[in-house]
Ligand code: SF4
């Protein structure tokens with residue numbers, strides 16, 4: 001999802017509030033996903049489309065067919081920055097608070113009906129008007145809550161420099177951030193006096209038991225809403241701002257004391273995936289991925305779609321022919337020698353690595 005500033009470290013990809021307390025690991029270098037060029041979105045149809053219309057995203061929504069769950073402190077941050085650039089985001093989140101739909105002490109969450117639709121219609125992602133994000137400024141094609149974006153929006157890219165390895169890294173970062181959101185919003189709720197039994201019961205929309213209010217996008221009953229908010233009912237904005245102030249005051253040692261072993265495990269997993277990006281390893285033998293789906297273009301080139309990589313790769317006709325030489329028996333060096341002898345073409349390891357990372361070739 002869209003970004004505007006040059007980013008070089010992992011922390012640059014996240015909202016500023018995390019800068020003062022996330023672990024030192026987040027100062028590691030991180031490259032932009034240079035193929036996810038939001039200003040000229042590669043997922044939207046070009047002037048002369050090669051692929052069937054359904055293969056492309058809707059240019060007026062792009063990938064923002066998603067309803068984010070904004071943690072309580074993120075909502076507070078949006079409300080505080082309610083002038084200049086932040087004014088529209090503050091106005092939109094304030095309107096949601098007034099409507100009381102998905103408005104909880106944990107944060108401003110997607111309505112159950114929308115969440116159900118999102119989960120049941122993966123193919124509609126990037127395409128359905130009815131799923132467009134309420135925080136997308138469609139005239140400007142801009143996110144109005146970017147400064148406090150949630151985990152999915154901070155980590156989702158349509159294309160990855162390093163294919164499946166990049167995708168695995170960003171997915172793990174998303175899971176890590178969800179853990180951080182949940183921990184910090186739970187901590188702030190407790191600090192601000194939300195009833196412990198109510199916190200334990202959870203606030204997320206229950207999509208297996210929707211009632212008429214959920215289906216009709218109506219707020220919860222007054223008694224339910226009051227029970228959820230306790231003495232903060234009617235002062236929700238003040239609550240969110242107080243949650244933001246608490247999180248803004250964290251430093252690394254206080255954060256580490258709050259997050260515990262689940263955070264350590266999530267960070268270990270993130271570091272492992274980051275190490276794979278920094279030092280990728282090419283298997284000695286490769287084979288064409290049997291699960292690839294291919295769309296043949298009029299010039300004989302192909303667009304391959306790999307579930308593992310989660311994106312498409314375009315290969316020229318002469319390169320497509322090379323793929324079948326990788327049979328899982330010959331080593332890569334033997335295949336390279338064979339290609340050189342037959343065609344005079346020298347295949348480099350960086351090219352093989354790209355084919356492997358995009359799961360066009362896989363380990364046998
Ligand atoms: S689909 Fe990709 S390039 Fe297009 S707006 Fe989303 S992240 Fe950016």
Ligand code: SF4
Nearest residue numbers: 001064133136143153
């Ligand atoms: S919150 Fe922003 S980035 Fe996320 S889906 Fe909405 S408009 Fe897009």
